Amino acid sequence: MIASRGDDDRALIGAIARGDRKAFDALYRRYHGPLSAFVLKTTRRADLVDDVVNEAMLVIWRSAARFEGRSTVRTWIFGVGYRCGLNAMRAQRKADADAPLEDEVLGTAGAVPAKADEVIARETMARALATLSPEQRAVIELTYYFGYSVAEVADIVDCPAGTVKTRMLAARRRLHQVLGESGGASDG
Amino acid sequence: MAKDDANGKIGPSAQDTQDAEHAQDAQDALLMELPWYLNGTADKQTVAAIERQLAISPAFRDALEAEKALSAGIAQSPSPQFTPLSSPSDALLGPSRDRARPNPLAAFASWLQGDLKRWLIPVAVATACLVVVVVPQVDQGGFETLTTPGADTGALRVLVGDGTTPETVSALAQSHGLAILSGPSDGGVYTFTPQDGTDLEAAAQALAADPQVEFVEQTVK
Numbered sequence: 435m436i437a438s439r440g441d442d443d444r445a446l447i448g449a450i451a452r453g454d455r456k457a458f459d460a461l462y463r464r465y466h467g468p469l470s471a472f473v474l475k476t477t478r479r480a481d482l483v484d485d486v487v488n489e490a491m492l493v494i495w496r497s498a499a500r501f502e503g504r505s506t507v508r509t510w511i512f513g514v515g516y517r518c519g520l521n522a523m524r525a526q527r528k529a530d531a532d533a534p535l536e537d538e539v540l541g542t543a544g545a546v547p548a549k550a551d552e553v554i555a556r557e558t559m560a561r562a563l564a565t566l567s568p569e570q571r572a573v574i575e576l577t578y579y580f581g582y583s584v585a586e587v588a589d590i591v592d593c594p595a596g597t598v599k600t601r602m603l604a605a606r607r608r609l610h611q612v613l614g615e616s617g618g619a620s621d622g
Numbered sequence: 623m624a625k626d627d628a629n630g631k632i633g634p635s636a637q638d639t640q641d642a643e644h645a646q647d648a649q650d651a652l653l654m655e656l657p658w659y660l661n662g663t664a665d666k667q668t669v670a671a672i673e674r675q676l677a678i679s680p681a682f683r684d685a686l687e688a689e690k691a692l693s694a695g696i697a698q699s700p701s702p703q704f705t706p707l708s709s710p711s712d713a714l715l716g717p718s719r720d721r722a723r724p725n726p727l728a729a730f731a732s733w734l735q736g737d738l739k740r741w742l743i744p745v746a747v748a749t750a751c752l753v754v755v756v757v758p759q760v761d762q763g764g765f766e767t768l769t770t771p772g773a774d775t776g777a778l779r780v781l782v783g784d785g786t787t788p789e790t791v792s793a794l795a796q797s798h799g800l801a802i803l804s805g806p807s808d809g810g811v812y813t814f815t816p817q818d819g820t821d822l823e824a825a826a827q828a829l830a831a832d833p834q835v836e837f838v839e840q841t842v843k
Contacts, residue, residue, distance in 0.1 A: 455711035455718060462710040471701035483704060492714055559695045578696040583663035599654045606657070609692055 443507035451499035462491055465508070468580070469515045475575040476568050477519045479526070486522045490515040505589040509582070513590040516572055523568060562612040570605035573598055649675060649682055656689045777803060778814045778826055781837040794834060798825045813841065 443464075449457035466487060473486045493514050501510060563571055572591055576582045588595045652675050658664040659672050675682045707713045778800065782791055788802075791812055795802050799820030805812030814829075816822045822840065829838045 455715065458711050458715070459709070462714075463706060466706040466710075467704060470704035474701070480702075487704075488707075488714055491710065495715060555695065556699055559699060563696070574696060577657045577661055578693045579699070579701075581661045581663065583661075584658050586663075602657055603654050606689070606692065610688065613692070613695075 444503065447494075447498050447501050447507055450495060451501070458491075458495055461494070461511075465491075465511050469511060472512055472572075472575065472580065473515055473519045475563075475579065476516065476572045477523050478564060478568075478571070479523065482519070482522045482526070486515065486518045489522070490518040493518065506586070509586045509589045512576070512580075513592060516590055517592075520568060558613065558616050562609050562616070565612055566605050566608060570601050570608070573601045574605050574609075577602065649679060652682070653685055656686060657693065660686075660689060660693050776815065776822070777841040778822065778829065779839050779841055780805075780812045780814055780829060780835060781810060782812065783834050783836055784810075786834055790834070794829075794832065798828050800825055 443461070446457045446461045446464075450461065469490060470483050470487050473483050473490075474480060477483075477486070490511070494511060501507070505513075563574070566574065569591065573587055576587045576590060582590070584595045584598055587598045591598065652668075652672050655664055655668050655672060659669060664672070676686060712718065780791075780795075782794070786794075788806075791805075792802055795812075795814050798814075799817050800814040801817055803813040803815045814825075816825060826838050826840060829835045
């Protein structure tokens with residue numbers, strides 16, 4: 435989870451709007467990790483992450499002056515990253531289901547060595563998530579991994595709260611179904 | 623979801639059926655809120671409603687347990703480390719203007735230390751040659767004015783007033799020890815040359831003071 439640093443973030447955005455490159459560097463360093471993780475979890479394309487994050491940061495640099503503060507800076511940044519991620523996936527013209535389930539993508543590379551059953555559980559979960567659409571995955575990950583509220587998720591994915599709940603329900607049903615079939619982390 | 627049936631009635635009435643449908647709708651609505659109840663961002667009203675439902679419905683408690691397992695699986699999935707750019711602004715926005723446009727003082731100092739030494743000798747030699755060529759030409763009267771001491775250009779260009787006849791002009795020239803060399807030009811200018819022994823500068827000053835003369839200058843030799 436990202437620590438709440440709202441005022442600090444707003445100051446950085448204000449400075450970026452005035453062309454302050456050091457502020458841009460600071461914001462980049464602050465959000466590079468979380469944004470990369472979010473883009474990966476949404477797109478499941480490790481090969482796209484760097485490009486998408488860089489594109490998102492460029493959009494932030496260009497449009498900082500237009501940030502009106504109606505949402506928090508972090509939800510705005512995640513929203514930019516979300517749209518850039520979806521655009522990149524469309525540009526690649528590849529169905530999400532075709533994306534390879536690499537160890538890197540699943541987050542097992544470089545992780546602390548885990549017990550066999552933990553590895554299996556992670557892979558099972560990763561395969562279940564791969565069956566969702568990027569839009570559904572975004573809602574799931576933003577809620578369960580990043581801990582956002584319904585309103586924040588709605589801001590990020592730019593749709594009404596009701597749509598977020600509907601996507602979430604559909605995603606949960608799908609995950610329960612897939613995990614139930616594979617004996618994974620669900621009893622529903 | 624199963625409905626708790628504890629009232630002991632045999633067969634549900636229409637009212638019971640309607641109540642059951644309402645209860646089911648309410649529970650379904652709360653089921654949609656479970657993810658945000660679990661991540662701690664649900665509002666107080668929703669939290670209270672969910673906890674009331676948990677207290678009365680075993681099916682709802684089962685749904686919550688299933689949701690907990692799902693959320694834990696997702697929340698615990700590790701994220702690989704990504705390497706950030708070492709200098710993001712330079713990499714993404716291009717080189718800084720500050721670096722593209724160096725400090726003028728620093729640039730001048732650098733020029734003094736480097737380029738000046740390289741160019742100093744050729745520039746000094748070229749300057750010396752120019753002095754050698756130009757100075758003698760000035761001494762020979764390449765361009766001098768009426769007030770230049772020792773001027774000796776050999777002729778005067780004289781503009782006389784309108785209506786002055788050539789005879790009058792000739793008499794004017796002779797009165798100052800000069801003779802008409804040429805003129806008048808289209809602009810009415812005569813060229814006078816000094817006769818033997820005439821001081822051209824003195825003659826020029828005298829002509830300039832003459833009311834018939836509008837303008838006098840020495841020609842370039």
